[in-house]
Amino acid sequence: MSSSHKDLEALCSLESAFAQPAWYVASKSTWWPWLKVQRFLQVVAERLLPWLVPVLLVSVWQIASSQGWMSVRVLPAPLAVVDAAWALALSGELAKHVQISAGRALLGLAVGGGLGLVLGLLTGSIRWAETLLDSSIQMVRNIPALALIPLVILWFGIDEIAKLFLIAVAVFFPIYINTFHGIRNVDPGLIEMGRTYGLSRWGLYRHIILPGAMSSILVGLRFSLGLMWVILIVAETISAQAGIGYLTMNAREFLQTDVVLVGILLYAILGKLADVFAKGLERYWLRWHPGYQ
Amino acid sequence: MTHTHQGVRLEARHLGKAYGERQVLHNALLTIEPGEFVAIVGRSGCGKSTLLRLIAGLETPTQGQLQIDDQVIKGLSHDTRIMFQEARLLPWRRVLDNVVLGLPESQRHAAAKVLAQVGLGDRLNEWPAKLSGGQRQRVALARALVHQPRLLLLDEPLGALDALTRIEMHTLIEQLWRDNGFTALLVTHDVQEAVALADRVILIEDGTVSFDERIDLPRPRSRGDVRFAALEKRILDRVLQQPDTEQPVNDVSWPGLPAHGLRWAV
Secondary structure, eight states: OHHHHHHHHHHHHHHHHHHSOHHHHHSTTTTHHHHHHHHHHHHHHHHHGGGHHHHHHHHHHHHHHHTTSSOTTTOOOHHHHHHHHHHHHHHTHHHHHHHHHHHHHHHHHHHHHHHHHHHHHHHHHOHHHIIIIIHHHHHHHTSOGGGGHHHHHHHHTTSHHHHHHHHHHHHHHHHHHHHHHHHHTSOHHHHHHHHHTTOOHHHHIIIIIHHHHHHHHHHHHHHHHHHHHHHHHHHHHHSOSSSHHHHHHHHHHTTOHHHHHHHHHHHHHHHHHHHHHHHHHHHHHTTTSGGGO | OOOOSOOOOEEEEEEEEEETTEEEEEEEEEEEOTTOEEEEEOOTTSSHHHHHHHHHTSSOOSEEEEEETTEEOOSOOTTEEEEOSSOOOOTTSOHHHHHTTTSOGGGHHHHHHHHHHTTOTTOTTOOGGGSOHHHHHHHHHHHHHTTOOSEEEEESTTTTSOHHHHHHHHHHHHHHHHHHOOEEEEEESOHHHHHHHOSEEEEEETTEEEEEEEOOOOSSOOTTOHHHHHHHHHHHHHHHHSOOOSOTTTOTTOTTOHHHHHHHHO
């Protein structure tokens, strides 16, 4: 950076000293474009810098594989992974498995998260509902969802329902707890204001309580999305007839490490997409909040 | 503006309120005529805010009764609106949407008009977080007025504002009160504020009305006026007569604090 900066300055002074009359040198217009270029380069550098380490790592990996320093059984070359992904995409298999996995994940999220939201709203808003349900829910919360696997297999076999159940159980709690606390933390002054300004119960809920709890609910959603993928991976790895987990386990049996890597990368990409989506929701719904502007 | 919505007449008869053992308000007698501007002053914890909450219908009295236009107050009323100490704007709604809260969409135009009246006609689409404290209270004032209340309750709404903004708000509130003709009841710590705005200043001590003074100064009132200063001093002396037992250090009207002393020493 600093060397290009100096070059620019040298160029700038050369040009102005030789080509322009003295009054023109002093004016802004000659070196104004240069400053712009410099600023642009700086922005580009700032954008590119975070990619430097990953690009270096992948390059080293590619060289190590193509030079035969590393067995393809351990780790295939990055280009081989790209090839495998391309082949899977062309055959339509990639789309099929991603669709099935994402479908499972989202259905599980819809069931578990929806239930968590409804129960959280209920216990957060109504005292007797809290007294009735909250302590039971808190007790069950301490059981890790994955500890239920043996029981789930006994109940549902290794069917689709088993996977959905595990995901739903796991995503339920973060959304439930954050919804509950979001509602409890709504400023009582605002609720009192709403009442004195003639809002009905439903109006209070729609205009004050729900928006007030929203930032907390979204935190719960982001936790749940993270958990959702973890549980999906485990559930699909145990048994599946389709989906990314099936793809990777199948490839493992045939020692196709490149396909295994494609599967792992797919999980990473899906996880990232879900997080970007949740962030987008935050940016839209919490745009009033100085912290999200 | 026409006086389409005349102010209410308010009457408190032997009003009392107790929270368990603690008697906050007792035997309060008070009559406020339609369109009158009354200020209630008193030390912290004297019961003045409780009186306001009773009138708003947010609490129910334990003794006596309160009547608005010969009707006993039962719960919240459409004719009464409150301005709180904090603006209590919904941070997730833009300024205009805050003002139309609880009103049909058809009132948006009226809301924009009232916002223009309080000097915020160009900030309709701003988030409350972007406004200053004074601007937020203006939005809160607009929100109260767009409901065309017949009784406006002001619960120390200017307490957190700086001295200059307070004087501006006094002018604004006085003007809107004169234009709209509602009955106004202001609870305040600040005797100068009470004398500047009110037709009558009422002192509440130990949970009951102990002093009721008519302010006959012509409007708009000038703070530099000799009669203004004399009235202010007299009321202030009266407020200070009784030693404060609650929390003398935090009390705004305690003379030991020079920062607050400056405000009413003029």
